[in-house]
Amino acid sequence: MSKRLDSKRILITGAATGIGRATVRAFVAEGAQVVIGDMKVQEGQALADELGPSVSFLQFDAAQESSIRNLVSDAAARLGGLDVLVQNAGVQYSGKVEVFDVEKWDHLMTINVRAYFLGAKYAIPHLRASGGGSIINMASAAGKRGSPGMSAYAASKGAVVLFTSALARELAADKIRVNAVCPGWVDTPFNAPAIANLGGLEAQERLIKTLVPMGRQAVPEEIAPMFVYLASDESTFMTAQAVVIDGGVTN
Protein backbone atom coordinates (compact mmCIF):
# COMPACT_ATOMS: atom_id res chain seq x y z
CA MET A 1 0.00 0.00 0.00
CA SER A 2 1.39 3.43 -0.89
CA LYS A 3 2.16 5.92 1.83
CA ARG A 4 1.83 9.70 1.81
CA LEU A 5 5.57 10.41 1.62
CA ASP A 6 6.81 7.45 -0.44
CA SER A 7 9.88 8.54 -2.46
CA LYS A 8 10.18 11.89 -0.62
CA ARG A 9 13.75 12.81 0.32
CA ILE A 10 13.64 15.14 3.32
CA LEU A 11 16.23 17.17 5.23
CA ILE A 12 14.98 18.41 8.61
CA THR A 13 16.99 20.58 11.01
CA GLY A 14 16.69 20.74 14.79
CA ALA A 15 15.02 17.35 14.95
CA ALA A 16 17.04 15.60 17.66
CA THR A 17 14.35 16.51 20.21
CA GLY A 18 10.90 18.07 20.61
CA ILE A 19 8.56 18.88 17.70
CA GLY A 20 11.25 17.97 15.16
CA ARG A 21 11.68 14.50 16.64
CA ALA A 22 7.92 13.84 16.51
CA THR A 23 7.94 15.10 12.93
CA VAL A 24 10.74 12.71 11.90
CA ARG A 25 8.73 9.81 13.35
CA ALA A 26 5.68 10.92 11.35
CA PHE A 27 7.74 11.30 8.16
CA VAL A 28 9.18 7.80 8.51
CA ALA A 29 5.76 6.29 9.22
CA GLU A 30 4.63 7.77 5.88
CA GLY A 31 7.52 6.26 3.92
CA ALA A 32 10.01 9.17 3.64
CA GLN A 33 13.80 9.01 3.53
CA VAL A 34 15.05 11.50 6.14
CA VAL A 35 18.29 13.22 7.09
CA ILE A 36 18.28 14.91 10.49
CA GLY A 37 20.66 17.83 11.03
CA ASP A 38 21.21 18.98 14.60
CA MET A 39 23.95 20.07 16.99
CA LYS A 40 22.91 17.43 19.57
CA VAL A 41 24.86 14.39 18.42
CA GLN A 42 23.78 11.90 21.06
CA GLU A 43 20.03 12.53 20.75
CA GLY A 44 20.12 12.87 16.96
CA GLN A 45 22.11 9.68 16.42
CA ALA A 46 19.92 7.77 18.91
CA LEU A 47 16.80 8.76 16.97
CA ALA A 48 18.35 7.71 13.67
CA ASP A 49 19.45 4.37 15.17
CA GLU A 50 15.97 3.77 16.58
CA LEU A 51 14.18 4.48 13.30
CA GLY A 52 16.44 2.41 11.04
CA PRO A 53 17.94 2.72 7.56
CA SER A 54 15.52 5.33 6.23
CA VAL A 55 16.93 7.91 8.68
CA SER A 56 20.43 9.25 9.10
CA PHE A 57 21.91 11.93 11.31
CA LEU A 58 24.39 14.69 10.48
CA GLN A 59 25.83 17.07 13.04
CA PHE A 60 25.70 20.74 12.11
CA ASP A 61 25.76 24.16 13.70
CA ALA A 62 23.13 26.60 12.44
CA ALA A 63 25.35 29.49 13.50
CA GLN A 64 27.94 28.69 10.81
CA GLU A 65 27.32 29.30 7.11
CA SER A 66 29.84 26.62 6.07
CA SER A 67 28.13 24.09 8.34
CA ILE A 68 24.71 24.78 6.78
CA ARG A 69 26.14 24.57 3.26
CA ASN A 70 27.82 21.24 4.07
CA LEU A 71 24.68 19.87 5.74
CA VAL A 72 22.57 20.57 2.66
CA SER A 73 25.07 19.11 0.19
CA ASP A 74 25.83 16.05 2.37
CA ALA A 75 22.11 15.40 2.89
CA ALA A 76 21.38 15.68 -0.84
CA ALA A 77 24.30 13.31 -1.57
CA ARG A 78 23.04 10.74 0.98
CA LEU A 79 19.46 10.94 -0.23
CA GLY A 80 20.31 11.08 -3.93
CA GLY A 81 18.60 14.49 -4.21
CA LEU A 82 16.24 16.60 -2.16
CA ASP A 83 12.46 17.07 -2.30
CA VAL A 84 11.72 18.74 1.05
CA LEU A 85 13.63 21.06 3.39
CA VAL A 86 12.21 21.50 6.89
CA GLN A 87 13.88 24.30 8.85
CA ASN A 88 12.99 23.73 12.47
CA ALA A 89 16.13 24.40 14.56
CA GLY A 90 15.49 27.30 16.89
CA VAL A 91 16.37 29.01 20.14
CA GLN A 92 14.39 31.12 22.55
CA TYR A 93 15.36 33.86 24.98
CA SER A 94 12.95 36.06 26.86
CA GLY A 95 13.22 39.33 28.75
CA LYS A 96 12.17 42.94 28.58
CA VAL A 97 13.83 45.00 25.86
CA GLU A 98 15.40 47.46 28.31
CA VAL A 99 17.47 44.70 29.93
CA PHE A 100 17.84 42.30 26.99
CA ASP A 101 21.45 41.57 25.99
CA VAL A 102 22.37 42.38 22.41
CA GLU A 103 24.32 39.09 22.26
CA LYS A 104 21.07 37.18 22.87
CA TRP A 105 19.32 39.27 20.20
CA ASP A 106 22.11 38.46 17.72
CA HIS A 107 22.04 34.74 18.55
CA LEU A 108 18.26 34.56 18.11
CA MET A 109 18.49 36.26 14.74
CA THR A 110 21.43 34.06 13.71
CA ILE A 111 19.73 30.73 14.49
CA ASN A 112 16.06 31.57 13.93
CA VAL A 113 16.38 33.81 10.84
CA ARG A 114 19.84 33.93 9.19
CA ALA A 115 20.16 30.13 9.21
CA TYR A 116 16.76 29.76 7.49
CA PHE A 117 17.86 32.15 4.73
CA LEU A 118 21.09 30.18 4.30
CA GLY A 119 19.37 26.79 4.40
CA ALA A 120 16.96 27.89 1.68
CA LYS A 121 19.76 29.45 -0.36
CA TYR A 122 21.74 26.21 -0.48
CA ALA A 123 18.73 23.89 -0.84
CA ILE A 124 17.00 25.69 -3.72
CA PRO A 125 19.32 24.33 -6.49
CA HIS A 126 18.72 20.76 -5.22
CA LEU A 127 14.94 21.26 -5.07
CA ARG A 128 14.94 22.76 -8.55
CA ALA A 129 16.97 19.80 -9.83
CA SER A 130 14.23 17.52 -8.44
CA GLY A 131 11.66 19.37 -10.55
CA GLY A 132 10.23 21.23 -7.56
CA GLY A 133 9.72 20.67 -3.86
CA SER A 134 8.62 22.05 -0.53
CA ILE A 135 10.36 24.28 1.99
CA ILE A 136 8.70 24.31 5.41
CA ASN A 137 9.90 26.89 7.92
CA MET A 138 9.15 26.65 11.62
CA ALA A 139 7.74 30.00 12.74
CA SER A 140 5.47 30.44 15.77
CA ALA A 141 2.19 32.00 16.84
CA ALA A 142 4.63 34.38 18.56
CA GLY A 143 5.58 35.57 15.08
CA LYS A 144 2.00 36.68 14.45
CA ARG A 145 1.21 38.36 17.73
CA GLY A 146 3.67 39.79 20.22
CA SER A 147 3.56 39.27 23.96
CA PRO A 148 5.46 41.04 26.74
CA GLY A 149 8.99 39.86 27.38
CA MET A 150 9.09 38.04 24.05
CA SER A 151 10.03 40.90 21.70
CA ALA A 152 13.24 39.37 20.35
CA TYR A 153 11.77 35.89 19.83
CA ALA A 154 8.61 37.38 18.27
CA ALA A 155 10.73 39.52 15.94
CA SER A 156 12.70 36.46 14.82
CA LYS A 157 9.58 34.40 14.13
CA GLY A 158 7.79 37.34 12.47
CA ALA A 159 10.80 37.55 10.15
CA VAL A 160 10.38 33.85 9.31
CA VAL A 161 6.71 34.43 8.41
CA LEU A 162 7.52 37.22 5.93
CA PHE A 163 10.65 35.50 4.60
CA THR A 164 8.38 32.54 3.82
CA SER A 165 5.81 34.72 2.08
CA ALA A 166 8.39 36.48 -0.11
CA LEU A 167 10.34 33.33 -0.97
CA ALA A 168 7.15 31.49 -1.92
CA ARG A 169 6.42 34.12 -4.55
CA GLU A 170 10.02 34.05 -5.75
CA LEU A 171 9.98 30.27 -6.24
CA ALA A 172 6.42 29.58 -7.38
CA ALA A 173 7.44 29.30 -11.04
CA ASP A 174 10.03 26.67 -10.07
CA LYS A 175 7.28 24.55 -8.45
CA ILE A 176 8.97 25.02 -5.09
CA ARG A 177 6.37 25.71 -2.43
CA VAL A 178 7.31 27.59 0.74
CA ASN A 179 5.12 27.57 3.85
CA ALA A 180 5.53 28.22 7.56
CA VAL A 181 4.04 26.48 10.59
CA CYS A 182 3.10 28.63 13.59
CA PRO A 183 2.43 26.60 16.73
CA GLY A 184 1.24 28.14 19.96
CA TRP A 185 2.35 26.63 23.27
CA VAL A 186 3.79 23.14 22.75
CA ASP A 187 4.96 21.08 25.70
CA THR A 188 8.74 20.81 25.18
CA PRO A 189 11.65 22.03 27.34
CA PHE A 190 12.14 24.77 24.73
CA ASN A 191 9.79 27.08 26.63
CA ALA A 192 11.87 27.19 29.82
CA PRO A 193 12.93 30.83 29.21
CA ALA A 194 9.34 31.94 28.56
CA ILE A 195 8.11 30.05 31.64
CA ALA A 196 10.82 31.66 33.78
CA ASN A 197 9.83 35.06 32.38
CA LEU A 198 6.21 34.42 33.41
CA GLY A 199 7.25 33.45 36.95
CA GLY A 200 7.26 29.65 36.84
CA LEU A 201 5.17 26.63 35.83
CA GLU A 202 2.06 27.55 37.83
CA ALA A 203 1.98 31.00 36.27
CA GLN A 204 2.31 29.40 32.84
CA GLU A 205 -0.57 27.02 33.58
CA ARG A 206 -2.78 29.93 34.71
CA LEU A 207 -1.92 31.90 31.57
CA ILE A 208 -2.66 28.96 29.30
CA LYS A 209 -6.02 28.34 31.00
CA THR A 210 -7.10 31.94 30.40
CA LEU A 211 -5.42 32.56 27.04
CA VAL A 212 -5.95 29.31 25.16
CA PRO A 213 -9.62 28.48 24.40
CA MET A 214 -8.73 24.78 24.48
CA GLY A 215 -7.20 25.37 27.93
CA ARG A 216 -3.99 23.40 27.39
CA GLN A 217 -0.71 23.16 25.49
CA ALA A 218 -0.20 20.98 22.43
CA VAL A 219 2.00 17.91 22.42
CA PRO A 220 4.57 17.65 19.58
CA GLU A 221 2.51 14.88 17.90
CA GLU A 222 -0.28 17.44 17.32
CA ILE A 223 2.07 19.64 15.25
CA ALA A 224 3.89 16.95 13.23
CA PRO A 225 0.91 16.10 10.93
CA MET A 226 1.00 19.61 9.43
CA PHE A 227 4.59 18.98 8.35
CA VAL A 228 3.54 15.69 6.76
CA TYR A 229 0.78 17.47 4.85
CA LEU A 230 3.07 20.29 3.65
CA ALA A 231 5.79 17.81 2.63
CA SER A 232 3.34 15.64 0.71
CA ASP A 233 1.69 16.00 -2.69
CA GLU A 234 -1.61 16.62 -0.91
CA SER A 235 -0.57 20.29 -0.57
CA THR A 236 0.57 21.00 -4.13
CA PHE A 237 -1.59 24.16 -4.42
CA MET A 238 -0.54 25.54 -1.06
CA THR A 239 2.25 28.10 -0.82
CA ALA A 240 3.10 31.38 0.97
CA GLN A 241 1.03 30.40 4.03
CA ALA A 242 1.82 30.61 7.73
CA VAL A 243 -0.44 28.02 9.32
CA VAL A 244 -1.36 28.64 12.96
CA ILE A 245 -1.90 25.66 15.28
CA ASP A 246 -2.50 27.21 18.70
CA GLY A 247 -5.66 25.81 20.26
CA GLY A 248 -7.69 28.83 19.15
CA VAL A 249 -5.71 31.80 20.53
CA THR A 250 -5.21 33.58 17.20
CA ASN A 251 -8.40 34.98 15.63
Ligand SMILES: NC(=O)c1ccc[n+]([C@@H]2O[C@H](COP(=O)([O-])OP(=O)(O)OC[C@H]3O[C@@H](n4cnc5c(N)ncnc54)[C@H](O)[C@@H]3O)[C@@H](O)[C@H]2O)c1
Ligand atom coordinates in the same frame (compact mmCIF):
# COMPACT_ATOMS: atom_id res chain seq x y z
N1 LIG B 1 7.72 24.51 21.97
C1 LIG B 1 6.93 25.49 21.59
O1 LIG B 1 6.03 25.93 22.33
C2 LIG B 1 7.10 26.10 20.22
C3 LIG B 1 6.08 26.91 19.73
C4 LIG B 1 6.20 27.50 18.48
C5 LIG B 1 7.34 27.28 17.73
N2 LIG B 1 8.32 26.48 18.23
C6 LIG B 1 9.50 26.29 17.37
O2 LIG B 1 9.67 24.91 17.13
C7 LIG B 1 11.05 24.63 16.86
C8 LIG B 1 11.46 23.40 17.67
O3 LIG B 1 11.28 23.69 19.04
P1 LIG B 1 10.99 22.58 20.14
O4 LIG B 1 9.93 23.11 21.03
O5 LIG B 1 10.82 21.26 19.51
O6 LIG B 1 12.35 22.65 20.99
P2 LIG B 1 13.68 21.78 20.98
O7 LIG B 1 14.64 22.51 21.85
O8 LIG B 1 13.35 20.38 21.31
O9 LIG B 1 14.17 21.85 19.47
C9 LIG B 1 15.09 22.79 18.99
C10 LIG B 1 16.18 22.05 18.25
O10 LIG B 1 17.03 23.01 17.61
C11 LIG B 1 18.36 22.56 17.77
N3 LIG B 1 19.30 23.68 17.67
C12 LIG B 1 19.34 24.79 18.43
N4 LIG B 1 20.39 25.54 18.09
C13 LIG B 1 21.04 24.89 17.09
C14 LIG B 1 22.21 25.15 16.33
N5 LIG B 1 22.98 26.24 16.53
N6 LIG B 1 22.58 24.26 15.37
C15 LIG B 1 21.85 23.14 15.16
N7 LIG B 1 20.72 22.82 15.85
C16 LIG B 1 20.33 23.69 16.81
C17 LIG B 1 18.39 21.93 19.16
O11 LIG B 1 19.51 21.08 19.33
C18 LIG B 1 17.05 21.21 19.20
O12 LIG B 1 17.15 19.88 18.73
C19 LIG B 1 11.81 25.91 17.19
O13 LIG B 1 12.13 26.60 15.99
C20 LIG B 1 10.80 26.73 18.00
O14 LIG B 1 11.01 28.11 17.86
C21 LIG B 1 8.24 25.88 19.45
